Amino acid sequence: MNKINASIITIGDELLIGQVIDTNSAWISQELNKIGVWVNHRVAVGDVWSDIWQALDEESKIADIILITGGLGPTADDITKPLLCEYFGGKLVMDEPTLEHVTYLFEHVFKRPMPLLERNRKQAEVPDVCTVLKNAMGTAPGMLFEKNGKIFVSMPGVPNEMKTIMQDHVFGIIRERFNLPYISHRTLVTFGIGESFLAELIKDWEEALSPNIKLAYLPNYGMVRLRLTAFGEKQKTDQDLDIAFSKLKVLVKDYMIVDEDLTMEQQIGRLLLERKQTMSTAESCTGGYIAHLITSNSGSSAYFHGSIVSYDNRIKKEVLHVQQQTLETVGAVSEETVQQMLTGVLDVMKTDYAVAVSGIMGPDGGTPDKPVGTVWIAAGNKNKIQTKQFKFRYDRRKNIEITAMNAVNMLRVFILENS
């Protein structure tokens, strides 16, 4: 069984000028990995004829599957379709099913007051040498081409449209066309230990890993995910992975949050669901971001009651009953304040647990005593409150994110130790 390789080509000046972050490639890579296809090259080019052409030439030399996203919009900066037509030696023809679909979308879904424009009609034109892949979520269809045993798929860059085309058509086509190897991952997540100390801790184990298993360190906001990957024959691959993974879990047990590829917020959701318990948040400096993280999980309404985002001190006093005296003496960023915020939000939300945070995220608002990055977090229930001070040293965005991650982690630990 050969390893099947894919390349991703993203087209569009908006990616190269940096106004859009490419989230498509990560999704495509993850999903292809699951079915045993390895993305080992990715290239981004602008809306430039020769650059796109060369990317098609180059990637088809090294990959079996070439996935192309972007460059298919209705506006004049898009040159991909005529180029594909010439590259694969076809001519543009109107695809009637696509035209019907575009017309339907405009009349019944977008409900545009204006009639279908010529440029919208043109989106239903496709090279006569491609297989049309219906785009259920939008007007630009996917297009499948074949050349020298390689397959090429062109899709719009809009994430949900690309995903729909991949799910409805492309994964199935790849499974049919290629004899895919078995690929398998095992992932665990650690918190509170740096990458290098973790590496030291598992050094002997890592050096003894059998050559068909690869280890990756994926650090992010105080967490490090450790991922083992192996290819090969199913039974042996899984067996080897399970043995290596079991040993690894023992080695990192003091730092391990979970032995699956879950986010921190998914993990806390699971703990609460298992215990049929509930939580809420009282947020100052994170401005609702912790509540957003928790509610990003579908089904979170079963355990999340809500949040009081008390950006203004008056809200801390009136809704959460933080004492005026506390704010005057030790200030809003203090252990006492987050303790009182926690008690207050438990009272309002009537949940089993809560977290409360107050801090200075920057770039302004720091003082010599409490520089930017100073944060107090409280996690607890009506009987017990744990607090901790942090000093982060990042920019505003990352300070908010890492504060939220630590808050959720403190609550996770509290739940495990107090339920």
Add this chain to the structure above:
Amino acid sequence: MNKINASIITIGDELLIGQVIDTNSAWISQELNKIGVWVNHRVAVGDVWSDIWQALDEESKIADIILITGGLGPTADDITKPLLCEYFGGKLVMDEPTLEHVTYLFEHVFKRPMPLLERNRKQAEVPDVCTVLKNAMGTAPGMLFEKNGKIFVSMPGVPNEMKTIMQDHVFGIIRERFNLPYISHRTLVTFGIGESFLAELIKDWEEALSPNIKLAYLPNYGMVRLRLTAFGEKQKTDQDLDIAFSKLKVLVKDYMIVDEDLTMEQQIGRLLLERKQTMSTAESCTGGYIAHLITSNSGSSAYFHGSIVSYDNRIKKEVLHVQQQTLETVGAVSEETVQQMLTGVLDVMKTDYAVAVSGIMGPDGGTPDKPVGTVWIAAGNKNKIQTKQFKFRYDRRKNIEITAMNAVNMLRVFILENS
């Protein structure tokens, strides 16, 4: 004056396997653009010797500046440094200033209980043919190489470390080394008109654009940013751009939110600051995301008081005073509920304006009457409330984001019409 081209090479299996989204490239591209350098190629490779080597060869053929991120961590999956050593014909030597910096970080900043590990010391080793670029935020230094008149910079993939090295060293080096052309942008943001209708509206203007000006459409969540870019001699470039931009603003005036490259939340912050007025939010389905958007802006405490995230209906009743009868008869996702949420949050937060949202974000929770994507939004003040129903058709994440964007936009319009 020649156009100066840059390429970005990102190294790391974590990017190709899709567990990490590359945000570095967008930031690098935006910042290079500002100083007149164009990124016209970007490539991602794994931790594979031959792939990295080939990327260096290929990119140096087409670019003057090659920026390399990733592959410099302290763990065993990183092969970049030995490769660079061989590629540029040097040998690894200990860089004493870097070793001192690493030691300082471990002792005084990270405050590790454990002594410096051999693998941390190794981070201070560099090829003797590079110029070391101090990494103020971390242990892996940046490295500058020169070959055949091209410059190569290798940096760690951790975003804040990469940014610090770019700001402290790389932009200055590029300015010194290259005779940079003048590059300029003009951006405006529209809301509520699709890309194709916008294109139709400005078709004649676009066709008449002088050839040194490029137009890009950047659609995102109901907004379309239109960006004009031009290179050339400063005075003429700015003059041409200003004339074209003035004409464009007249053409799209009915849809234009702002004639700068601002986000929706920056724009509402500006409106409130100008008016010395305040806002708050009452959020059900968005779970704090609107508050997070607003508070992402530094300085938002001047106009944002807070949010009641009322995920549980009991919070809607007890904190926001939504009537039991309303919830029983028309339900939580209804015009009446968001009206009452709005009145309730204005009362609690004592702000000039507020927005309230309630909806079904999916994938579960839909009914035939109120399918997934059904959302009610209210925006207003104590004298007047405007409401609107939406039906979105995305996944949970995008439904949350587009609901938030529409809520902020409704408030923006309300403020403009009622202040």
